[in-house]
Amino acid sequence: MESSKRKRARKACQPCRERKRKCDGDEPCTTCTEWEYDCYYEDRTRRKSRATRQPSPEFQTTKQSPGQTGSGPSPVESDHCQLVRRMEANSGAAFVRKLGLKIDPAKAPKLNLFGWNIGARKLSSPLDTGPALSIFEITSWEHFKGLAVVYFDKVDPCYGFIEQSFFFERLNERWRSSPAPQMYDGVICGVAALGCLFSQRSATATELHLVHTARARLEMHHLTGPPCLDLLTGWTLRSTYLRMTDSPYSTWMASSTLMHLIEASGLHPEKHHDSVLPPPVECDQYARPDIQRRLVGVAHHLNVWSSYDLGLSRVSFRTDDLPLPPSPKLGDYTGEVLGLLPVSVRMDPGKVKDETDLEPTLLKLLDGSHTEPPSVMAQCNLVLCILRRIHTQNLDISPKLAEKVLVLLKKALGCARSMVMDCSPWHQVANVPFQIVCVLLVMDTRSSLAMLPEAIQTLNLVASTYDTETMREACSAAYLLVLLHQQRRKDDVAIFGEALNNHQRERPMDISQELSPSAEEYSWLGALVADLPGLQRVDLDQFLNADMIDGSFMGGAGENFPSEGRRDL
Template sequence: MDSSSVNGSASGGSPPAQKRQRAKQACEPCRLRKRRCDSNMPCNMCTQFEYKCYYEKHPRKRSKLVEQHAIADGATGSSHSPEMIKSENNGNGTQPTVEDISKMRSMEANSGIAFTRLLGMRLDPSSGPKLFTFGWNLGSNSYIPPASTPITDILNQDQMYSLARLHFANVHPLYGFLDKDRTMEAISLRWSRPEACDMPDHLLCGVATLGILFSEGALTPVLPALVDSQKKTLESTSTMQPPCLADVQSWVVRCLYLRSTDHPHATWIASCTMMHLVEAVGLQLEVSSSVLHPAANDAENDPEIRRRTFWVARMLNSWVSFEYGRTRVALRGITAQLPTPKEGDYTADYVDLYSISCCLDPETSDKAGQWEEFLEKLDAYQPQHDGIALSKANLGLCGYRRLRLANPNLSGDIINKIINIGLRGLEAARRMAEKGMPWWHVANVPFQTICVFLAMDIRESLSHLATAMRTLEFVVERFRTVAMKEALKTARFLVRLSKKRKDEDSEVLGLSLKKDQPAEDPQPENLKAATTPSLPQPRLNGLSGLGGASGNSNTVGMEETPMTASSSEDWNLDVLNDSQFDWNYFLTHDMPAFNTFAPDGTM
């Protein structure tokens, strides 16, 4: 058919054949099942098979380079790294992937509770039953929540105000997940009009406990009562009933307190509980169409506060799990946006540091050059707060342990990066200790730096070991806790073990330099010149008697004129062949003898 015939048919009386019009966007059930959709609401397919018909926006797929440039230029409204977006939000900005949506629907399909709500919504969307435990079990009418002490019986209003101000001055700049104005207003109402206060006692108790840690110690006697009241209330509410945002925030505060004072196991368990409550509330979802996580519309759920609570909780659980060697709680389909930077608030900066540490997750596979790139990014990161500087140093030490596992032979450049990160962490620890700031890394960074410097076992690291030891001793002197005293004893014990090994190695080297009897020498004729009587006696800067037979004369001579590095250049090499020279003493005379350990960890 030629062009004229085509034009003629197109302009003739018969209308041209109409092409099938594709739907602009398929609904989610049709898209996931790969069925034809007519884009109506509800569409014909969902009406026929009684599916819940809904639509979601899906961004076009872009190349990684374009995506990274878009993030770098602020297209996502954030200055955070593309690695963070990719690892936490599955590489699609703030939208879940098709796989995540499919898995979420499968989770809902597994749930009979969710099915009940879906059924009610299909029958009457305006008055469907809420998500609750219909038919879950027979139930019990005898459960009574355990009584907890009201905070008004523990503190007066002025004391609570004082502790809250300490919390917002010291904790809030790094972990800014509470609304300061709302909290202060709640404190006023709790003591004047309790029925009007919408902030639970367990959250106020948590704020007070952290405030006491940064106080002068006047209210320390009431600390156990506050901790016990918060613990009882949390375990009888948030873990026994569907939680709310305030419950999650209270668990975050509890995790911060446990990380500062308690065993790593207790901290890890609390952080995992916190993340399960995050999932129950749906904080990881920016806009939710999920049946299991309905969108929150109550007044306390400010979007920025929800985002900050989620990212602080995720950062805590991840880092505690990394440090304790346990599995973190992984959530699927994260769409929560990152915190918005504010003046005088370092929460967004802290999350930036967390974004660099995402590669430490053991679930991710190692790639070539991954750890070198991690240390370069970490070294280039400039913390704006000493608390963040301590976390940076801790991540650097963690990166060394991972890198050492992947490649035991590290380059000098990598070693220097790790040493410099550790030294800057020691400086931050000393500054925080001088101010009396009880952040956990004030103790952790000096101790772990000592361990890493000993593990490196090279002159570059051992030369800075004294700085790390003096910093740890300063922290112990400042806080004087039993745990810190035990940490110092352990650090000293490790240093002495390292020194003992080097002393033994030095002794072995000295024995290898001692010449045996000529009869036992395999080639004694090669060493005859060394035993001729015409050979002059060795002298060191006028010191005589080093080649004498008596060990006592050597000892006296050494004590009178100690050897220095410069004096060793005056030695005649012939002295190496003197059969009676005490090399064992020569190599070890300037080191104190290693005897034993006293119970208190001193020599």
């Protein structure tokens, strides 16, 4: 009899204890190995001996959190686990990896930021850029002017940190000056490179030379004092271009450098006049305080999200104050994008945050007004991050709120398609559709899964328009996730079918007859309907005799019988 009893591990590891999972007691245990947890065991003997000691006075006054018990993890371990969990929730790569492991650990996609942007712009044959060219050697003044018009038409309304009239005045002056390299060449080439990106679907030699020259002018500058505004503007343009075309690590490095330069410049945090510290950099008369704050805000925006996606630290100042909102300007929606910064910064994994506050924050974001496609995509990106945090914390949202989420996701997919057709390859045009596919699979309801074809179609449109290795990998990963989810559902349906077949073999009778109410039950329900006026219009016969086996019973297995890999948001 003793051998027939279920054997249990004498001591479970800490991750299994926290997640209430079965542990086999090995080091590492099977559960942690499959789910890639950091398996460790807490030394109970040492903790018990510590608990018997008389606590010191400073610890006697410390209050214990309501959820903390003697058998739980230590505060340091608990804080570390929470930090790691928040970092994984903010990172789109970690979220996708864990989603794949939950469906099928053997075939899950590798850890990668799929669809982080459209990918690197390359020529059909490699271009030997060599030494940086002078701007006079790259292209003509008329071409520079045309590319700048594209920039101020498509990019500047969303990231408006350059005064348009001042730029064209400086461009004209530069063409009348000597061909020797100047610092403002980095700004001119940065604007022109983004103009190429937003006007041509394929890379050109001119675009690559512009990017190479802009980088050379920025990196050749030797700082002997606070950096000038031209240098800050050039680095902001470079970070913007990298965010749309280059790797996450290159972008994070560039955006972090930009943030350190901003701090060194004294533009932010804004110092008081009576401070003995060096004054802010002397700026041109055209660079109004509003332009400076816009530049700081865009730099914050780029650094925050590149650090979140990679799970790395963002650059924060001592006071960590955000710049003031930009002044409204006709045709400009930079304020809408930068208005998301306060919520974005509060999502920092290192900040202690009440996760129960996520739902009100989500509702407030969904009710926000965003008019243009790039702004809507920025809003949707933040909403997707909050949804990942909610899912990681095993929290639920109301059906009404889930409906509003799906409305925004559908709107974002439409914006992505319109931006592709308009040749506006913002980074979110690839990132948001891919993350929407993942979130729809996690929501796992009929309403969310019904949106999957549109999400996949949008991702395919981006990949067919910008045929890069990055987009091909994103499409392959999305297909794999949907395929694994489908196979999981087929396996579940087979299990249900087997259960019903066994029932039919053991008790061969009509299931509908078994489920039909008896005369006594029918009489009791009829009396209940008569007593409740709100139910008097219900067709009792139709309600009781509905075919529970067909349609919603088997076809809706995902809603009525969630699979093991499902977790509703």
